[in-house]
Amino acid sequence: MPPVEPVRDAAAVWDIALPARPSRIAGVSMAAFRGRTxxxxxxxxxxxPALTMFIDFGDGLLVDDAGGGRARGTVVTGLSLGGVRGSGRNIDCLQVRLSPVVAHAALGASSELGGAVVDLEELWGPDTVRIQERLAATRSWEDRFAIVEAALARRHGTGPAVDPEIDFAWERMASSRGRIRVDRLADEVGWSRKRLWTRFRSQIGLTPKSAAKLIRFDHAAHLLAAGHSAAVVAVESGYVDQSHLHRDVMAFAGVTPRAVAVAPWLAVDDVAWTGAGQAQANQRSSA
Incomplete structure (x- = not known):
């Protein structure tokens, strides 16, 4: 692949549109990106720490460096442990983030995905083609958001729900930013550590320990992107020291904390996935 384009300002690369209201499915968020370069x-x-669906209407390509897979069109990535890259000149993509608790029912897969990149048709079958045709028939992002949300709602309503204990465990991990011990979680849900480990992995797709590390890494990565030093981030995120932070960042992202701090992917997050960015994105999309 060609070298990474050193783009820091997401607004200089993409127009970003957001739904007019939050999804009625808790744990689902959407954003749309259209290139102008x-x-x-x-x-x-x-x-x-979410499964991600990419619905591409341009020439986007996702590459799984670890597994060697390459995918276009409508694809899903699991709770990725790194090694996925995206490229393209004509950026026209709707991105959906799904909590693994929601994805278990809505996608019908969690542990089966792992960190892989798979075509949505492998999970949804012929329904995928029908949804893609409806999405391609409109260029209105709001209509596209509605079509995707309706499809997810149907699947979520009929799919297999995770155990209430697993739902609780995931929410506790997320709210603690990955800083809760598995033994304590097991005590709180009233299960043995072994049972929690087994059920969590089968329904979420990662072990409790790996999921907690991913959530903690995500918090650290956003602090780095916000301009905080590695020393401060290590303390704020619960790492033993900077070396511990460095190892985790390398394990998940394949780059150093310094490189994560200027990652274009995280620059998009400030606009597309935060409340502060909602107004900015909507203003641009309606301009």
């Missing part, structure tokens, strides 16, 4: 954009996808 002739340059080839090639960026590393920074791991995030």
């Amino acid at each position: 002739a340059s080839l954009i090639d960026i590393r996808v920074i791991p995030y």
Whole structure:
């Protein structure tokens, strides 16, 4: 692949649109990206504690460096542990982030995905083609958001729900930013450590320990992107020291904390996935 384009300002590369209201499915968020540059954009996808669906209407390509897979169109990535890259010149993509608790029912897969990149048709079958045709028939992002949300709602309503204990464990991990011990979680849900470990892995797709590390890494990565020093981030995120932070960042993202701090993928997060960015994105999308 060509070298990574050193783009820091997401607004200079993409127009970003957001739904007019939050999804009615808790644990689902959406954003749309449309490119306005002739340059080839090639960026590393920074791991995030959610499964991600990419619905591409342009020439986007996702590459799983670890598994060797390459995918276009409508694809899903699992709770990625790194090694996924995206590239393209004509950026026209709707991105959906799904909590693994929601994804277990809505996608019908969690542990089966792992960190892989798979075509949505492998999970949804012929329904995928029908949804893609409806999405391609409109260029309105709001209509596209509605179509995707309706499809997810149907699947979520009929799919297999995670155990209430697993739902609780995931929410506790997320609210503690990955800083809760598995033994304590097991005590809180009233299960043995072995049972929690087994059920969590089968329904979420990672072991409790790996999921907690991913959530903690995500918090650290956003602090780094916000300009905080590695020393401060290590303390704020619960790492033993900077070396511990460095090892985790390398394990998840494949780059150093310094490189994560300027990652274009995280620059998008400030606009597309935060409340502060909602107004900015909507203003641009309606301009």
